[in-house]
Amino acid sequence: MPFAPGGRGWRLDGALARIEAWLEGERDQLPLWLPVMLGLGIAGWFMLPDRASWTALIAAALGLALAGVAVGLARRTGFALLAGGLAIAGGCALAWAKAEWVAVPVLTRPVVAAFDADVERVQQLAAKDSVRVVLRPIAAPTLPPRLRVNIANADAPPGLARGDRLQLRARLMPPPSASLPGGYDFAITAWFQQLGATGKAFTPVERLSAVPDGGSLRERIGKHIRDALPGQGAGIAVALVTGDQGSVSEADADAMRRSGLAHLLSVSGLHITAAVGAAMLLTLRLLALSPALALRWPLMLIAAGVGAVTGIAYTFISGAEVPTVRACVAALLVLAGLVIGREALTLRLVAAGALVVLLVWPEALIGPSFQLSFAAVVAIIALHEHPRMRAFTAAREEGPLFRLGRNAAALLLSGIAVEIALAPIALFHFHREGLYGALANIVAIPVTTFVVMPLEVLALLFDLVGLGAPFWWATGKAIALLLWIAHAAGNAPGAVALLPGVPRGAFALIVAGGLWISLWRTRLRWLGALPFAAGAAWALAVPAPDLLVTADGRHLALRGAGGSYALLRPKAKDFVRDMLSEAAGIDDELADLDDLPGATCTADTCRATIRADGRDWHLLATRSAYLTPIRAMNQACAEADIVISDRRLPRTCRPRWLKLDKPMLERTGGVAIVFGENPTVRITKMAGDQHAWVALASARPRR
Template identity: 80%
Template sequence: MKFRLSFAPIERWLEAERDQLPLWLPVMLGLGIAGWFILPERASWIALIAAALGLSLAGVAIGSGRRAGVALLVAGLAIASGCALVWAKAEWVAAPVIQRPMIASFDADVAQVQQLVAKDSVRVALRPIAAPKLPPKLRVTIANADAPVGLARGDRLRLRARLVPPMPASLPGGYDFAVTAWFQQLGATGKAFAPVQRLSAAPDGGSLRDRIGRHTRESIAPGAAGIAVALVTGDQGSVSETDADAMRRSGLAHLLSVSGLHITAAVGAAMLLTLRLLALSPKLALRWPLTLIAAGAGAVTGIGYTLLSGAEIPTIRSCIAALLVLGGLAIGREALTLRLVATGALIVLLFWPEALIGPSFQLSFAAVVAIIALHEHPRMRAFTAAREEGVLYRLARNAAALLLSGIAVELLLAPIALFHFHREGLYGAVANIFAIPLTTFVVMPLEVLALLLDLVGLGAPFWWATGKAIALLLWIAHSAGNTPGAVALLPGMSRGAFSLLVAGGLWVCLWRTRWRWLGVLPFAAGAGLAFATPAPDLLVTGDGRHLGLRGADGSYALLRPKAKDFVRDMLAEAAGIDEGLADLDDLPGASCTTDTCRATISRDGRSWTILATRSAYLAPIKAMNRACAEADIAISDRRLPRSCKPKWLKLDKPMLSRTGGIVVRFGDPASVLVTKRTGDAHPWIDPPSLAGRSEAP
């Protein structure tokens, strides 16, 4: 009896939340997937699966007659399945990876083409032919001046390229391309040398996506071409860096990724057009199920648009959601619910479990969950309910609802954006009020009409109008993105803080009783931890070539004055600053030569001296030993002599090969974050190699 009474409050709560319990199935599956990525060793993965199965056994012990027992049983099985699923997927996609840089000449078939306007080049995915010393799939960048005219998927090329292994994260918390490349089965990346010879062209001129993208770029003004191509094909490589940065800063970057907004617009337009055309016939309107037929037309349009745009994860997720909505409409069920979103997430995670750790998956699902959770609230339902009122009042109420939705979305997306990108646009809610209707009801319909009318040579006026509409969209993006205080910056967020933020947000959004508000506590705790994280004092990339050192005024100085923009942007993002990096030569307390730099900074009443090399020339051994002995930290992209003994840290090539990039915070005590973890057994850390890799083919 006592056992029963102790579970009574929990049972009453779960009974009240019975309709919400299925929503936690993809969350538990995702928890197992996340655990596999976070935990480093095989023993810890097995322990996670065993612990999850133990949770299921606890559910069995409680009994299947109680909701608590069933919930624990299902949760444990989902967690174990998530960990096992992504582990199996990682082993299944295993492909050879080159171990070190190499120069190779080879023939290859083009599998994918992406224009990179900002770099005046094109990125191609290649499948080498009769090249056993190369991985089966690789990616190279070709300068536009060297690329064959009209390069398209299906072409066969002969080229010579410098290839390198997929790059891991250069700094803690940075983008780890090695993980992405592993699941895409990319064994190398690199840059092609001229000349690049086309051996044969694709018989149909490339894929439909390539042809539409090429035609769009040729038909519209250059400034708007990148946005136009992204909207119809999902290829963002044609967007200039200036415009892409403005879209990110203004919170409008989601418009460039073909996802929910675009699929909804395409499916809705197809349904409306089909329904209106068929309804013109009284016989069809009376005897045929026009709504069902229109839903079918919408489904075909959604699937076609997904395939056309490259079938990226956000697009697939949106297409699945759209198909579920259409299915609901066909059987007379409510169209858009959190259960539908949970079903879409479950399908994506079952087929692409690696998508969980990507910002695209997290941002897209978080946005939809925020919108639906807000609009399912009784007060919001009452506010948005249809009523008799004037046009101006209706427009104002709709604008207010859109603004509230934007605020809810920004609140839920901010932790994700700050965790992955260290920045978040603060004016996105306002900018989206104007940008979403403009994109949905003006830009996209005009672009579709232009493409259709080009079949009969009448698309030019619509391309002109599309260009003007996109110019207005870019004006909104640049205005919102360049306004003072438009971007919130954060130098870094720990996984613990991010986990608390995500857990709190999910708890608030997925439950319905008053206990949901307990989620505010972990959310607030995570936010407090995130914003309490001090800015890094020293950042060192994994190759030891670049470092950023924070001065007394909070600005950062760079070791190598000629470092490329990519390096400068990476270090600025990791530091959480929006301005450029100065040169270490100009930092107060720094003394630099062509070969070395020595800098002294003060933190919390203590002086720290950093010594770094910045050339390939070796200093006299005695002078180097003396400089090392006077330094707290010695940094180099080569092996320093054993006699070089700094007071605290020696970050040379052998050390950095074990730790990866380093973030140091000086204080009492000082702290060090590393990129690589000791004993990490994930397959991309020590991937399968190619026989004879030491020789170029």
């Protein structure tokens, strides 16, 4: 169709030509965006509140696909629009369908129940001195079909394993939602894991029958390691082999997180690579001992097959978590590339792994495990695919010291790239990020890969003939070195960066910018720095909350003049204190509201006055079940700007600004407030949210 020079059609045709030329230059990168678009549709389903919004997203995505058809499928622009639109629509529909497919009955209110149940999974919780079990109740029609219950170690039958049948009595509750804005929402995880309730067992817990082989292979290996390596290092050793981190003490787990070494405890790329590589190397060395086999048999093909079997077996032994599955898929693709003589360690490999995981587990997208593992791998490969990095790491004639220094520098650069990629994700989900991770990983990764894991494998192998003790002793010493690195890096001054909360919009800008930089190759890739920088600036500009209120109204943290926070209930448990500290973005102990200047507390109520931007804010909170005389309560409410209570307050209680009692908090969830001239309020629950786990919570009977 001809266009008049200077007309709108002529300009559109010119724009399409420029876009087409750019996409032609990026033709090898276009497939990488398929899992990104699929993930965009999945994320849209989780972020949008209701069916009308989900339907509108699918319709808009299909409209984008039709626009691609209109542009023309012979053009890369048209095909990209078609594929992207279909992927977005498919991602939203996939998440929606998966949520409906996994639906099971969920407990609607707390109950105390006695029942028999089969043990489906066992996890040790060293920090809580208890064991966590997933149970399937038997002949209990009033209970959900799948429960998660904690049993104190003193009450648990010895040698508890998968397949055992128990008789117990437990207090069960609906899976809890996030208690504070930006907090972990276990209700989503429970929905997709088909857990209908959580709870705690009472004594006695009786084992009616035991599985003859002592549980699954994973459980037997974990128990064997704990018996063979008693002490502090046993939990780390179990995590490295089986992926079960429940045996790691709270102090060691915190040190690993603060030092940026927590990824070593999650069986993922590092562990699968080490297992597959060791299996291939051992196979090649053994087969090469025979000249006839070395000359006549395809040793690389055989070794790749042994490596593939090893990787798959390790994945199932370690529980087949998302990072492990992703790493196993990637390893299989690498092996396939080696067999056919192709370069397999590329971003296409990562994209294929992401596509497999998202198609099977679309809910994994919103979890930190998926985001951290894929972000780390994308950062490393994108860095090493850059021409300058390829030139720097290319083999050359040089002395051993220069080679060692160059390899150490490459490892440090990789660590820095990974830290940049992971920091926004860690700050978004956990409100903290270790700053010395790049340096700590330079030592910790080689120690883990080339010392700890080989020693542990040798110890397990030699235990078959009763000679593993020396190897376990050496493993314990190596793990002690690893823990020393973690504690030294985690406890160093300025080791942890803290943020009270990263808005979803800021996080989305950072992710979009990072993907744009990582997945394109032409100069336009650097346009991604703009949204990345904008998102980072937005996140850093968010002020710390002045007041945090949990969803049940029982706990609050109030910010004092010096930036420290005070807690309403002095006897609050460590879990509550850690949760409030994390949401506040601080690494200090919480004080008691009784000791806060300007606060007056009794056994039943607390009053506090906080000054912000030249204005005094008056707070009233209840902290006991005893009722204050109605006249006194009404007067106290009238004198307060904000009133907080974990029970229903009378209608005559009318504060000047905000009333957060039980009925209001059931609608809003947890609350975070920033005082000032224009105060802002963040809440946990979206208005009109129709996701199944939220709809069930809203339908629960009020008490």
